[in-house]
Amino acid sequence: MSEASLPFNDKFYPSAEKIGSGDKRKQVWEESLKNPQEFWAEKAKAIDWFKPAPKVLDDSNPPFYKWFAGAELNVSYNTLDRHVKGAKKNKLAYIWEGEMGEVRTYTYYQLYREVNRLAKVFQDLGVKKGDRVAVYLPVIPELPITLLATARIGGVHAVVFSGFSAEALADRVNDSGAKILVTADGSFRRGKPVAIKDNADRALKIATTVEKVIVVKRTGQAIQMQEGRDVWYDQALAKAGSSAYVEPEPMQASDPLFILYTSGTTGKPKGVQHGTGGYLVWAYWTLKWAFNPTDEDIYWCVADIGWITGHTYNVYAPLSLGITAFLFEGTPDYPAQDRWWDMIERHGINILYGTPTAVRMFMKFGEQWPNKHNLSSLRILGTVGEPINPEAWKWYYTVIGKEKLAIIDTWWQTETGGFMIAPLSGIELTPQKPGSATFPLPAVNADIYDDKGQPVPTGTKGFLVVKSPWPGMLTTLWKDPERFKQTYFGRWPNIYYTGDYAVRDNEGYFWLLGRADEVLKVAGHRIGTVELESALVSHPAISEAAVMGKEDVVKGEVPVAFVVLRSGFQPSEDLRKELVKHIRTTIGPIATPDAIVIVNKLPKTRSGKIMRRILKAVLVGAPIGDVSTLEDDASVEDIKNTYEEMRKQLHK
Numbered sequence: 001m002s003e004a005s006l007p008f009n010d011k012f013y014p015s016a017e018k019i020g021s022g023d024k025r026k027q028v029w030e031e032s033l034k035n036p037q038e039f040w041a042e043k044a045k046a047i048d049w050f051k052p053a054p055k056v057l058d059d060s061n062p063p064f065y066k067w068f069a070g071a072e073l074n075v076s077y078n079t080l081d082r083h084v085k086g087a088k089k090n091k092l093a094y095i096w097e098g099e100m101g102e103v104r105t106y107t108y109y110q111l112y113r114e115v116n117r118l119a120k121v122f123q124d125l126g127v128k129k130g131d132r133v134a135v136y137l138p139v140i141p142e143l144p145i146t147l148l149a150t151a152r153i154g155g156v157h158a159v160v161f162s163g164f165s166a167e168a169l170a171d172r173v174n175d176s177g178a179k180i181l182v183t184a185d186g187s188f189r190r191g192k193p194v195a196i197k198d199n200a201d202r203a204l205k206i207a208t209t210v211e212k213v214i215v216v217k218r219t220g221q222a223i224q225m226q227e228g229r230d231v232w233y234d235q236a237l238a239k240a241g242s243s244a245y246v247e248p249e250p251m252q253a254s255d256p257l258f259i260l261y262t263s264g265t266t267g268k269p270k271g272v273q274h275g276t277g278g279y280l281v282w283a284y285w286t287l288k289w290a291f292n293p294t295d296e297d298i299y300w301c302v303a304d305i306g307w308i309t310g311h312t313y314n315v316y317a318p319l320s321l322g323i324t325a326f327l328f329e330g331t332p333d334y335p336a337q338d339r340w341w342d343m344i345e346r347h348g349i350n351i352l353y354g355t356p357t358a359v360r361m362f363m364k365f366g367e368q369w370p371n372k373h374n375l376s377s378l379r380i381l382g383t384v385g386e387p388i389n390p391e392a393w394k395w396y397y398t399v400i401g402k403e404k405l406a407i408i409d410t411w412w413q414t415e416t417g418g419f420m421i422a423p424l425s426g427i428e429l430t431p432q433k434p435g436s437a438t439f440p441l442p443a444v445n446a447d448i449y450d451d452k453g454q455p456v457p458t459g460t461k462g463f464l465v466v467k468s469p470w471p472g473m474l475t476t477l478w479k480d481p482e483r484f485k486q487t488y489f490g491r492w493p494n495i496y497y498t499g500d501y502a503v504r505d506n507e508g509y510f511w512l513l514g515r516a517d518e519v520l521k522v523a524g525h526r527i528g529t530v531e532l533e534s535a536l537v538s539h540p541a542i543s544e545a546a547v548m549g550k551e552d553v554v555k556g557e558v559p560v561a562f563v564v565l566r567s568g569f570q571p572s573e574d575l576r577k578e579l580v581k582h583i584r585t586t587i588g589p590i591a592t593p594d595a596i597v598i599v600n601k602l603p604k605t606r607s608g609k610i611m612r613r614i615l616k617a618v619l620v621g622a623p624i625g626d627v628s629t630l631e632d633d634a635s636v637e638d639i640k641n642t643y644e645e646m647r648k649q650l651h652k
C-alpha cells in the first residue's frame with residue numbers, strides 16, 4: 001500500500017475542543033504500559049468496590065487474565081445505588097424517545113426503583129447468581145432495566161438483537177442455557193408492529209432451558225401467552241411491590257456480567273463473555289477519555305442495545321459515570337429523513353455518537369435535512385462500527401459539526417469491551433485526520449504485524465494486534481475456552497489477534513482497513529460469511545454456496561451469494577425470493593443478500609477450495625486473471641463461462 005493512497009497529512013483542527021500537541025496523550029499511554037498495576041490501581045478508584053482488589057492483574061494463566069482478581073463489586077450498585085445515595089438522585093439517567101415519538105424519562109432514583117422491582121421478580125422466579133437471563137427486546141427502557149436487574153442479582157445476561165430471527169434466537173438461547181427470557185409483545189419498525197413474541201414462541205420450542213418468559217407490553221398487539229410460562233412484565237412488577245429492594249449481590253471482579261453472541265469465521269456464533277470488574281473500569285474510563293461527557297451533557301449513542309456498542313455505551317459506561325443518556329428506538333429516516341436532527345434539536349443533545357453508514361445515508365438524503373434544524377447544542381461527534389471513509393468524515397465534520405467539532409472515530413470490537421483506538425478529548429484532543437481513528441487508548445499496546453508476526457514498517461498494511469492485556473478484554477468464550485484461546489491467541493502466543501487489517505502512517509496514526517477474515521461488516525453489523533453459507537445450504541434447493549462482501553456506497557459492504565442448485569431445481573426469480581426469505585428466517589433481515597447469483601459450478605482449486613479471488617473479480621468487475629490452478633483443465637473454460645455469466649447477472 002502506498003502512502004499516497006491515504007490522506008495521511010490531511011489534518012483537521014476542530015475549534016470547539018482544545019487541541020493538544022499529542023504529548024500528554026502519549027505520556028499517559030506510555031505510563032499505562034510501563035506500570036499497568038499502578039496505573040489501574042489508581043483508575044479503579046472511580047468504581048465503588050465492596051472489597052478492594054488485592055491484585056490488579058492476575059496473569060498467572062494467560063490468556064485467561066483476571067483483572068482486579070479477588071475484588072468484589074456489583075455493577076448495578078455502581079450504576080445506580082451510589083448515584084442515588086449522592087447528589088444525582090434526581091438527575092435524569094435516561095431520556096427515551098420511541099419510534100412513534102413518545103418520550104419517557106427516568107431519573108436515577110426512578111431507574112433504581114424499577115431495577116429493584118425487576119430484580120425481585122427474578123429472585124421470586126428462582127434466578128440465582130450465575131444463571132443466564134436471555135433478552136430479546138427492542139430499545140425500550142425495559143431493556144437496560146433488565147440488564148441492570150440481572151446484574152443486581154448476579155445473573156448473566158445474554159441479549160439477542162431483536163432483529164434476529166426465531167432460529168437465530170433459539171441457537172443463542174440454547175447455547176447460553178438461559179432459564180428466563182425477557183421479551184415484548186412486539187416492536188415497531190417504521191411505525192408498523194413487528195411480531196417478536198411470535199419469534200420468541202417459535203424459538204422456545206427449540207430452546208427448552210427457558211422456564212419463564214417475561215413479556216413487556218410495547219405494541220399492544222394480540223399475542224399468545226402460554227399458561228404457566230409467560231408473565232406480563234407490568235403484572236410481575238406490581239406483584240413485587242412498589243418499594244421492593246434487593247441487596248446487590250457481591251460479585252468477584254472476574255465473574256461473568258454478560259454473554260454477547262457475535263459472528264466469527266465459523267458457522268457457529270461465538271458467545272463473547274465479559275467479566276465484571278475489568279469491564280466496568282474499562283467502560284467508565286474509555287467513555288471519559290474519548291468523549292469526556294460532563295454532568296450537564298445529554299449524550300446520545302445511536303446503537304441498539306442488542307449490540308456491544310449499546311451494552312457498553314448506552315448502559316454501563318454512561319450510568320457508571322452518572323450522566324444523562326438519550327435512548328432512541330427507531331430508524332434515522334422515519335417518519336422523515338430529519339429524525340435525528342429533529343431529536344437533537346428538541347432534546348438539546350450535546351454528544352452524538354453515530355455510525356458511518358448513517359452518515360453516508362444522510363449524505364444521500366442531502367444537507368437540507370440537517371440544515372432545517374438548530375444543531376448548536378452539539379459539542380462533539382463520534383463514529384463506530386466500520387471504517388469511515390474520508391468523504392463521509394468530512395461531511396460529518398462540515399455539515400453536522402460546522403467545522404468546529406471533533407470526530408471521535410472509535411475502533412473496537414465486541415471482544416474488546418470498549419474503545420481501543422480513538423482520539424481522546426478527555427486527555428488532550430488529538431489533531432484529527434479524516435478516516436483515521438488516530439492512536440491507541442492508554443493500556444492498549446497495539447501493533448501491526450505481517451503474516452510472520454513481525455511488526456510492519458510505516459505505510460505497510462498488516463494485521464492489527466494487541467500485545468498486552470487490557471481491563472475490558474473478553475474473559476473467555478462461553479463454554480468454549482479452547483476456541484477462545486485458538487481464535488484470539490492461537491496465531492501468536494499471548495498476542496491478541498483482532499482480525500482487522502491496519503496501516504500506520506509516518507506520524508504513527510492508525511488507519512483501519514477492514515476485516516482480514518471471513519467476516520463482513522454490513523451497515524456496521526458483523527456477519528460471518530460462513531454463517532450465511534450454512535444458512536443457504538440448509539435450504540433444500542442449494543448444494544453449495546459462497547458468500548462475499550461487495551462494496552456499497554451506503555452500507556460499506558453488502559453480502560452477495562453465489563449458489564449452486566441441487567439437481568431438480570431450476571433458477572428462477574421465485575427461487576431467489578424464496579432464498580432471501582430463507583435467510584431472513586434463519587438469521588434475520590440484516591443478513592439479506594444484495595444479490596443471489598445462481599451458477600452451475602463454483603470456481604475451485606484442484607484441492608477443492610473455492611477460489612474466492614475469482615468471485616471477488618466478478619464482484620468488482622475486474623479481469624479473471626490466472627486460472628491455471630483450477631481443479632481440472634476442462635473446468636478452465638467452464639470457469640470462464642461461469643465468470644461471464646456471473647458478471648452478466650450481477651452487473652446487468
Ligand code: PRX
Pocket residue numbers: 262308309383384385386387388409410411412413414415437498499500512513514515521524525526
Ligand atoms: O472490523 C472492525 C469494525 O468492526 C469490527 C467489530 O465489530 P463488532 O464486534 O460488531 O463491534 C462493533 C462495534 C465496536 C472490528 O473488527 N470496526 C468497528 N469500529 C471501527 C471498525 N472499523 C474501522 N473503524 C472503526 N471505528
